[in-house]
Amino acid sequence: MLSMETMQQHMASLFPGLIGVRLVEMTPERVVGELVVRPDLCTAGGILHGGASMAFADTLGAIGTVVNLERGKRTTTTDSSTKFIGGAKVDTTVIGEAVALHRGRTTQVWQTSIRTREGKLCAVVTQTQLILD
Amino acid sequence: MLSMETMQQHMASLFPGLIGVRLVEMTPERVVGELVVRPDLCTAGGILHGGASMAFADTLGAIGTVVNLERGKRTTTTDSSTKFIGGAKVDTTVIGEAVALHRGRTTQVWQTSIRTREGKLCAVVTQTQLILD
Amino acid sequence: MLSMETMQQHMASLFPGLIGVRLVEMTPERVVGELVVRPDLCTAGGILHGGASMAFADTLGAIGTVVNLERGKRTTTTDSSTKFIGGAKVDTTVIGEAVALHRGRTTQVWQTSIRTREGKLCAVVTQTQLILD
Amino acid sequence: MLSMETMQQHMASLFPGLIGVRLVEMTPERVVGELVVRPDLCTAGGILHGGASMAFADTLGAIGTVVNLERGKRTTTTDSSTKFIGGAKVDTTVIGEAVALHRGRTTQVWQTSIRTREGKLCAVVTQTQLILD
Numbered sequence: 001m002l003s004m005e006t007m008q009q010h011m012a013s014l015f016p017g018l019i020g021v022r023l024v025e026m027t028p029e030r031v032v033g034e035l036v037v038r039p040d041l042c043t044a045g046g047i048l049h050g051g052a053s054m055a056f057a058d059t060l061g062a063i064g065t066v067v068n069l070e071r072g073k074r075t076t077t078t079d080s081s082t083k084f085i086g087g088a089k090v091d092t093t094v095i096g097e098a099v100a101l102h103r104g105r106t107t108q109v110w111q112t113s114i115r116t117r118e119g120k121l122c123a124v125v126t127q128t129q130l131i132l133d
Numbered sequence: 134m135l136s137m138e139t140m141q142q143h144m145a146s147l148f149p150g151l152i153g154v155r156l157v158e159m160t161p162e163r164v165v166g167e168l169v170v171r172p173d174l175c176t177a178g179g180i181l182h183g184g185a186s187m188a189f190a191d192t193l194g195a196i197g198t199v200v201n202l203e204r205g206k207r208t209t210t211t212d213s214s215t216k217f218i219g220g221a222k223v224d225t226t227v228i229g230e231a232v233a234l235h236r237g238r239t240t241q242v243w244q245t246s247i248r249t250r251e252g253k254l255c256a257v258v259t260q261t262q263l264i265l266d
Numbered sequence: 267m268l269s270m271e272t273m274q275q276h277m278a279s280l281f282p283g284l285i286g287v288r289l290v291e292m293t294p295e296r297v298v299g300e301l302v303v304r305p306d307l308c309t310a311g312g313i314l315h316g317g318a319s320m321a322f323a324d325t326l327g328a329i330g331t332v333v334n335l336e337r338g339k340r341t342t343t344t345d346s347s348t349k350f351i352g353g354a355k356v357d358t359t360v361i362g363e364a365v366a367l368h369r370g371r372t373t374q375v376w377q378t379s380i381r382t383r384e385g386k387l388c389a390v391v392t393q394t395q396l397i398l399d
Numbered sequence: 400m401l402s403m404e405t406m407q408q409h410m411a412s413l414f415p416g417l418i419g420v421r422l423v424e425m426t427p428e429r430v431v432g433e434l435v436v437r438p439d440l441c442t443a444g445g446i447l448h449g450g451a452s453m454a455f456a457d458t459l460g461a462i463g464t465v466v467n468l469e470r471g472k473r474t475t476t477t478d479s480s481t482k483f484i485g486g487a488k489v490d491t492t493v494i495g496e497a498v499a500l501h502r503g504r505t506t507q508v509w510q511t512s513i514r515t516r517e518g519k520l521c522a523v524v525t526q527t528q529l530i531l532d
Contacts, residue, residue, distance in 0.1 A: 015182035018151070018173045040151045043195075049148035050195070050210045051188025058184040062176075077183045078373060079345040079394055081214040081480035083508045083527055085501045101523055102484045106396065107344060109482045109523070124500055124508070126525060128345055128482055130372065130396070211506060212478040212527055214347035216375045216394055218368045234390055235351045239529065240477060242349045242390070257367055257375070259392060261349055261478055263505065263529070281448035284417070284439040306417040309461075315414035316476045317457040321450025328442075328449075343449045347480040 007063060016059040019052055023063070024095075031064040031098040037090050046090035048122070053094075053114055054082050057125035060098035061110035065129040068103050073131055075108070080127040088114070088122045106131055140196060149192040152185055156196070157228075164197040164231040170223050179223035181255070186227075186247055187215050190258035193231035194243035198262040201236050206264055208241070213260040221247070221255045239264055273329060282325040285318055289329070290361075297330040297364040303356050312356035314388070319360075319380055320348050323391035326364035327376035331395040334369050339397055341374070346393040354380070354388045372397055406462060415458040418451055422462070423494075430463040430497040436489050445489035447521070452493075452513055453481050456524035459497035460509035464528040467502050472530055474507070479526040487513070487521045505530055 002010075004026040011017050019041060025032035035041070035056045043049040058080060065075045088094045094114050102109040108129045114122045135143075137159040144150050152174060158165035166189065168174070174185040191213060198208045221227045227247050235242040241262045247255045268276075270292040277283050285307060291298035299322065301307070307318040324346060331341045354360045360380050368375040374395045380388045401409075403425040410416050418440060424431035432455065434440070440451040457479060464474045487493045493513050501508040507528045513521045 010177070013173065014176055015174050015185050019184075040146065041148050043147055044143070049188065049191070050213065051152075051184070051191040052148050054187040054191065054213065054215075055182065055184025058182070058187065062183075077217050079214070079216055079347075079482075080183065080187065081212070081345075081347050081525065082187075083212055083478075083500065083525060084210050085503075085506075085508060101482065102520060104484075106398075107484075109484060111523075121501060124510075124525065126480065126482060126523065128394070132372075212349075212480075214392065214478075214480050216345075216367065216392060218370075218373075218375060234349065235387060237351075239531075240351075242351060244390075254368060257377075257392065259347065259349060259390065261527070265505075276443070279439065280442055281440050281451050285450075306412065307414050309413055310409070315454065315457070316461075316479065317418075317450070317454025318414050320453040320457065320479065320481075321448065324448070324450040324453065342486075343483050345480070345482055346449065346453065347478070348453075349478055350476050 015055065019055055021056055021059050026063060026067060028068050029100055031060045033060050033096045035094050037088050037092050037094060039090055042090050048088040050084055053123045054125060056096050057112035057114060058127060060096050060112050061127045064098045064100060064110045065108045068108060073133060075129045075131055078128050078130045080125060082123055082125045084123050086120055086122045088116055093117055094122060148188065152188055154189055154192050159196060159200060161201050162233055164193045166193050166229045168227050170221050170225050170227060172223055175223050181221040183217055186256045187258060189229050190245035190247060191260060193229050193245050194260045197231045197233060197243045198241045201241060206266060208262045208264055211261050211263045213258060215256055215258045217256050219253055219255045221249055226250055227255060281321065285321055287322055287325050292329060292333060294334050295366055297326045299326050299362045301360050303354050303358050303360060305356055308356050314354040316350055319389045320391060322362050323378035323380060324393060326362050326378050327393045330364045330366060330376045331374045334374060339399060341395045341397055344394050344396045346391060348389055348391045350389050352386055352388045354382055359383055360388060418454055420455055420458050425462065425466060427467050428499055430459045432459050432495045434493050436487050436491050436493060438489055441489050447487040449483055452522045453524060455495050456511035456513060457526060459495045459511050460526045463497045463499060463509045464507045467507060472532060474528045474530055477527050477529045479524060481522055481524045483522050485519055485521045487515055492516055493521060
């Protein structure tokens with residue numbers, strides 16, 4: 001299995017690096033990351049942009065899938081659905097926790113909850129990953 | 134109504150500015166934007182990251198809603214669901230077209246199709262915007 | 267290709283038969299059906315139950331997929347997302363129109379719009395169908 | 400608060416009654432129901448129809464919302480998204496468990512997991528309920 005450090009380095013020049021996703025835990029059952037709500041991740045009013053929330057979650061759910069892939073398999077997200085529940089303020093940090101709802105041969109389903117440090121739920125993202133040869 | 138130029142400037146220091154959303158058309162029925170698939174918007178393999186697609190679409194749909202808001206009203210995205218259909222390669226440009234499926238008093242529903250310049254469909258994002266006082 | 271009549275008969279003893287889905291058009295690009303809003307398809311207040319709307323749409327989108335399947339292939343719905351937009355009253359008829367957003371080798375994406383006879387949009391359902399050997 | 404028995408009776412002549420939803424637990428945090436997979440709730444191959452799964456879940460999530468409503472308020476489902484994970488066979492019973500992800504003043508979000516009696520996950524449905532005056 002890829003180490004968390006390797007995964008972190010791998011992302012550095014990609015989109016998760018641009019937004020600043022920092023991995024905190026990476027197991028086959030659970031992936032946790034942190035994201036600092038920088039001003040350039042916000043929408044009007046100093047609130048984390050919905051698109052940044054979805055990108056953060058998408059990253060964690062995809063990593064969770066990759067961690068579970070058999071050698072030689074690939075994955076692609078086919079669906080993602082998000083419920084936005086509460087805002088996260090600029091200059092705070094949000095925590096994303098992705099857990100597997102399903103890890104099958106043809107699909108995996110991961111659900112990511114994004115919370116403030118105080119535990120307030122901001123968004124829930126559920127995504128389907130297709131497993132490809 | 135806000136002009137497209139004002140909206141573009143307004144976004145410059147926010148998340149849509151970070152990813153490089155460029156507005157091309159902005160009417161109450163339709164919002165069109167372009168996004169250059171920069172390397173730092175990609176996932177492994179030089180393909181536009183799903184999170185960047187969702188952020189791009191979320192931006193266009195939210196702008197469409199704002200264009201239709203009565204004075205003094207605000208909006209927030211409550212739901213967004215995405216079907217990922219095809220990849221967009223690094224250094225190409227994708228076009229996002231958001232159209233209103235519903236413009237009501239309490240909610241608006243916008244659907245954004247992201248396509249390559251050649252017209253190949255990459256993703257379809259449907260989002261619900263709650264209208265607040 | 268299966269005829270529409272054969273498909274209609276095939277559904278008679280299944281869930282689409284229980285709720286009364288009637289096929290009106292069935293081509294590889296588009297499937298149209300009608301549903302009478304019977305009292306036992308409603309929720310409180312004499313309005314078509316959201317679950318009945320979703321079941322109606324799911325049926326049409328799945329049929330659209332089946333019409334496009336190569337011989338020997340099967341399909342299963344992996345994802346379905348619905349935006350509820352307006353109510354349909356008891357004793358009226360709603361029309362569902364499913365169109366293909368994507369018809370690929372591994373997945374198909376169908377979107378169904380449910381409208382009243384007067385053309386008022388009630389719901390939009392977008393579903394992903396996985397194609398299996 | 401409405402009793403579970405009153406709610407069950409209230410549903411009898413409506414869509415949840417047609418498909419046979421039976422309430423087992425009803426609290427402000429959690430609603431549990433059972434559904435016998437009758438042949439007329441199935442799709443081809445003797446598997447619970449996706450539409451019936453969504454209708455079952457929608458019913459439980461809406462009831463959860465109603466249980467939390469202040470007097471004089473109403474609710475309507477604005478969004479529902481479903482991940483289909485595994486099939487449920489004819490003549491078995493599935494259990495649906497709806498839990499609140501969010502109970503706010505303007506929206507509630509409920510997530511329903513449908514499982515076989517053996518605990519195998521069949522579907523996860525997440526729905527947003529708008530609260531209206």
